[in-house]
Amino acid sequence: MNGIASRFDFKDIQEKVSLHLRPWHRSFQFWVRAADIYTGYKVFQVRVSFVKDVQKQHAMWERQHELAADKIYAMCSDLGGFFLKVAQIIGKPDLAPAAWVKKLVTLCDQAPATPFDGVQRVLEKELGQSISGIFEKFDVNPLGSASIAQVHRARLRGDKNDVVVKVQHPGIQELMMTDICNLQAFALYMQKTDIKFDLYSVTKEMETQIGYEFDFLREANAMERIHRFLYENNRKSPVLVPRVVQNLASRRVLVMEYIDGIPILKLGDEMAKRGINPGGKMAAAAKQNILKSLALAYGQMILKSGFFHADPHPGNILICKGSEVALLDYGQVKDLPDQLRLGYANLVLAIADNDPVKAMESYRELGIGTVSNCGNEQQELLRLAQTMFDTKLRPGVAMLQPFSEDSSIKKIAVESFPEELFSILRTVHLLRGLSVGLGINFSCAEQWRPIAEEALYNAGRLKERVEYESRVLSGDFSGEIDRKLYKKESKH
Numbered sequence: 062m063n064g065i066a067s068r069f070d071f072k073d074i075q076e077k078v079s080l081h082l083r084p085w086h087r088s089f090q091f092w093v094r095a096a097d098i099y100t101g102y103k104v105f106q107v108r109v110s111f112v113k114d115v116q117k118q119h120a121m122w123e124r125q126h127e128l129a130a131d132k133i134y135a136m137c138s139d140l141g142g143f144f145l146k147v148a149q150i151i152g153k154p155d156l157a158p159a160a161w162v163k164k165l166v167t168l169c170d171q172a173p174a175t176p177f178d179g180v181q182r183v184l185e186k187e188l189g190q191s192i193s194g195i196f197e198k199f200d201v202n203p204l205g206s207a208s209i210a211q212v213h214r215a216r217l218r219g220d221k222n223d224v225v226v227k228v229q230h231p232g233i234q235e236l237m238m239t240d241i242c243n244l245q246a247f248a249l250y251m252q253k254t255d256i257k258f259d260l261y262s263v264t265k266e267m268e269t270q271i272g273y274e275f276d277f278l279r280e281a282n283a284m285e286r287i288h289r290f291l292y293e294n295n296r297k298s299p300v301l302v303p304r305v306v307q308n309l310a311s312r313r314v315l316v317m318e319y320i321d322g323i324p325i326l327k328l329g330d331e332m333a334k335r336g337i338n339p340g341g342k343m344a345a346a347a348k349q350n351i352l353k354s355l356a357l358a359y360g361q362m363i364l365k366s367g368f369f370h371a372d373p374h375p376g377n378i379l380i381c382k383g384s385e386v387a388l389l390d391y392g393q394v395k396d397l398p399d400q401l402r403l404g405y406a407n408l409v410l411a412i413a414d415n416d417p418v419k420a421m422e423s424y425r426e427l428g429i430g431t432v433s434n435c436g437n438e439q440q441e442l443l444r445l446a447q448t449m450f451d452t453k454l455r456p457g458v459a460m461l462q463p464f465s466e467d468s469s470i471k472k473i474a475v476e477s478f479p480e481e482l483f484s485i486l487r488t489v490h491l492l493r494g495l496s497v498g499l500g501i502n503f504s505c506a507e508q509w510r511p512i513a514e515e516a517l518y519n520a521g522r523l524k525e526r527v528e529y530e531s532r533v534l535s536g537d538f539s540g541e542i543d544r545k546l547y548k549k550e551s552k553h
Contacts, residue, residue, distance in 0.1 A: 083235075084235060084239040087236060088239060090139070090140060095247055098133060098136075101125070105125045122158075126160040133151075134148075134164040137168055141172060143237040143241060143244070147244070149165075151165065175230050177201045180228050184226070184228055184314055187314040188311065195218065196217060197217065197218045200215065210229045210233075212228075213225070214226075217306070224306055226315075226316050229313040229314070241264065241268045241271065245261060248261050258475045259476060262478050263480075263483045273393070276312050277312055277315040278311065280391045281305045284317070285305055287368065287370060291361065291362075303318040303320055324375070324380075325380055328348075349501060352503060355373065355388075356509070357508070360508060360512040363402070363509075367396060367398070367402040368394065368395070370388055371488050374494075377389045395481070401482065406516045406517050407522075410517075411423050412451050421439060421442055424446075427479060430477035431445075431475055433474075434473075451489065451493075451506045452506075453502055453504035453506070492505055493505075
């Protein structure tokens, strides 16, 4: 063990020196590029205001979005780290312009990988043994690389099953904290000039949550806690949760069960490859089952437990045999206080019942401070709640534009927003992006109504108990799809 440590002492010092000036360079790069994108839109708004033809205006906006998309993509791709997470957040078909989505969606799987010698140094330093001493085989090429870590497939000595080894990128924590500080300053400027929303509180919660992601021991505990909750509260867990390999976890290395499956973004391609019509009835039924599984798992985690996986972006979701859904990466989890959990349960009922009075009450209970400059305040508050906390899009709406002139955010200024609610906001937003991507417009509030009622009843806030049963989609074609997607290995 001492030999391994001494062997890497010099390289550790060399890495620290080479990384010392990177935060300053990144800050300069961010502000130059952010200013260019922002001023580009401000100048364009002046130019387009002189054009009266609506179709010409639309064409001009499309071109402007394409120009901005190229610049945003270049910034996120070149800087990497935290900006890959920014791309995941804004690059959703229900929120961002189509030109942005088309460019940014490709960044989810394109984080630069750490060379294997760097991976080896981190792994052996953290676990105190050589790779060959722990693993019978270890794939040098990673299965994938994300903003904070990359994962490799391996097999432990004396074991028949494969595992996944998650290894943190060297020096990434310092860089991402620098990125968040820059984004917080930018958010303060934007909320004072352009957007009537408490963006700074949102970025503060991002800082807290991402700070947790650097501790893989915390992630291992979260994974085990959520696994236990979902399996104890269901006859069959709605999602698969990987098991942690005991005694092989540290702050920067995590070894866990390998789950075989198809990334959800590649499901349509895989169906077509197997002769299944991605737009047919079988595919539609499978997609609905996938969303129902995710909605049930998240409804139970958020409303029943309060402790939930807070990062359901497509890169963390696999479709497995039997059309089961696997949920990966527990670096971002949230533990809601009961007051917020029950306040949110009340807001879910308000949205599901289309009740503006109950929505106003829920805002006050949750500590969301608003100032209205419109006549129909109650209806706009309900619309704002639907925009922020439900996955369903209104009829005729293919994409949310929360900062457009017609948006509730323009009519209702959100002056204070509890930081802890951002994790729910982001989770619902990501689930909405998944539903839009799968071509299904569903309401998570309606799906979660029975769970919210149960939570409020158990807390003594509802007089009548509503029995909660998870409903299974009728006409399930998942078995037939499964037989086509997963042919027997003996045929190959």
